[in-house]
Amino acid sequence: MLSPETRMIIKSTAPVLEDHGVAITTRFYSRMFEEHPELLNIFNHANQAQGRQQTALAKTVYAAAVHIDNLEEIMPAVIQIAHKHVSLGVKPEHYPIVGAHLLIAMKEVLGDAATDEIIQAWSDAYGVIADAFISVEKSMYQTTAKQENGWNYFKDFVVARKVKESDVITSFYLKPADGSNVPTYIPGQYISVRVSIPGEKYTMIRQYSLSQASKPDEFRISVKREADNDPNGIVSIYLHKQVNEGDRLEVSAPAGVFVLDASKTTPVAFISGGVGITPMMSMFETVATSTPERPTVFLHGARNRSQHAFDEDIRSFVNRMENASYSTVYSDEENGFITRAMLEEHVDPAGDAYVCGPVPFMVSMIRELRNIGMDDSRIHYEFFGPAMDLEELKSQ
Incomplete structure (x- = not known):
């Protein structure tokens, strides 16, 4: 629990975060990747290059400041982000790294305006928010691992079939390399695919929706090939041009909250x-x-x-x-x-x-x-x- 004084300080920083949030998160990512380049194996490089991840994080930090008196208001966002984190393989030990560099970035961007009192308040608040993420993600990991045919992090799959669906979309039918079945998933969920592309220093991860109803022995993803000059396209181009039937891909367990309520019979x-x-x-x-x-x-x-x-x-x-x-x-x-x-x-x-x-x-x-x-x-x-x-x- 945060003290009333801490919550008051956090709320007072909301206008500053609204104005300078992107500058803070841009500096944060730059610092963190300098000291922990291994995290580039998790983060989407294209989103970083285009500033999308920086903007998304800035909005999340701002929302935390606005709702600090009632963090339940941002729990839907926490759960959605936690699903993404689980699909990427984010671990509890990553949170102290993020927290330390976020606070340093606040101090560097805001200068003297980021007093010791403000930095300490945000340190306390970050601890509470990080604990919420860690708790939610721990529960997700446990549920996924206990599910029949479930696993945590990444597992080898084989491309059983590769089918062209249109001029720009190709489906990949994926089966576990160990011959096991796959877990049941909720229609609308996605998986992450992790690839090592020749010539690239770090692995790359992308999320792809599961594009068929749950089957016992396979997943299907359907990937749009992006343009050659699109920074978001490096993985899709690799899948379309280089990955063939019989090749292996690393795949995460299904995740995501955009799902069908299959219990309904209404329109x-x-x-x-x-x-x-x-x-x-x-x-x-x-x-x-x-x-x-x-x-x-x-x-x-x-x-x-x-x-x-x-x-x-x-x-x-x-x-x-x-x-x-x-x-x-x-x-x-x-x-x-x-x-x-x-x-x-x-x-x-x-x-x-x-x-x-x-x-x-x-x-x-x-x-x-x-x-x-x-x-x-x-x-x-x-x-x-x-x-x-x-x-x-x-x-x-």
Whole structure:
């Protein structure tokens, strides 16, 4: 527990953190990687280069300052981040390293304004927040390890099949190298894939949604190949060009909180853009096979037909369902976007909607779902990449 005096000091720093947070986190990462370059085996280098990770951390620190009187307010964010940490293999011993360099960075950026009293208050607060993460992640690790066929950290898998789904998306069917089965996962979850790319000094880790309903013996991920000049594309290009059937990949256990509530039988809509279709496939297939009578809508937007993955699969499932519809739009064509009118025609605002895709697509869909009368509690979504401030994006 933090003392009232400590909480008061933390709250007083919120405006400063709002103004200087990114400068602090940028300095923090620079310092930490200088002294602990081994941590570059965990962090996404592209997000670092683009400043996305620095911005995400700055917002998290600011939110902690604002909600220091009631840290329960940020627990949903803690749990979401903890899932990401577990998928990356973050360990308790990493937290003291992060804390030490974060405090030093605060002092270096803020100078004399970061008094000893302020630094001590943030040291105490960081200890409380770190303990919360460690506790949540310990529970996750224990649950994962105890699950049938479960494991912690990374395990060798073999690429059993490699299937091209569209001009830009390829599926990889992964089976444990030891011949065991895989754990059951919740539709919508993801795994991490860790690779050692020739010529790169550090390993690289990326999260990929599991793109089929849970199967006993395999995972499937469906990876979009990014452009050659995209810093985010180094792993996807490696998977597409260099990884073939029979090759091995290191894989983490399933994680993630953007998941289907499969217990419901009320109307549900899956709304995706581009590669955002991948988590929808595991959700949709689960509904199609376990509750085929559930009223279901699938709306998907792609750039064009050649980049549209899983079209035949979705149509096949729809044909076997009792009350399902499927519509697609292509942005390269006239009026090729999912609009409010389209949502009004197909989506029942009394049901649930699951949304995934590029940031502008997400912002538009969530705004329009609200406009047709859907309550926030029924709109489920996930962004790719670091945690982002949805409210800020929707105000743009």
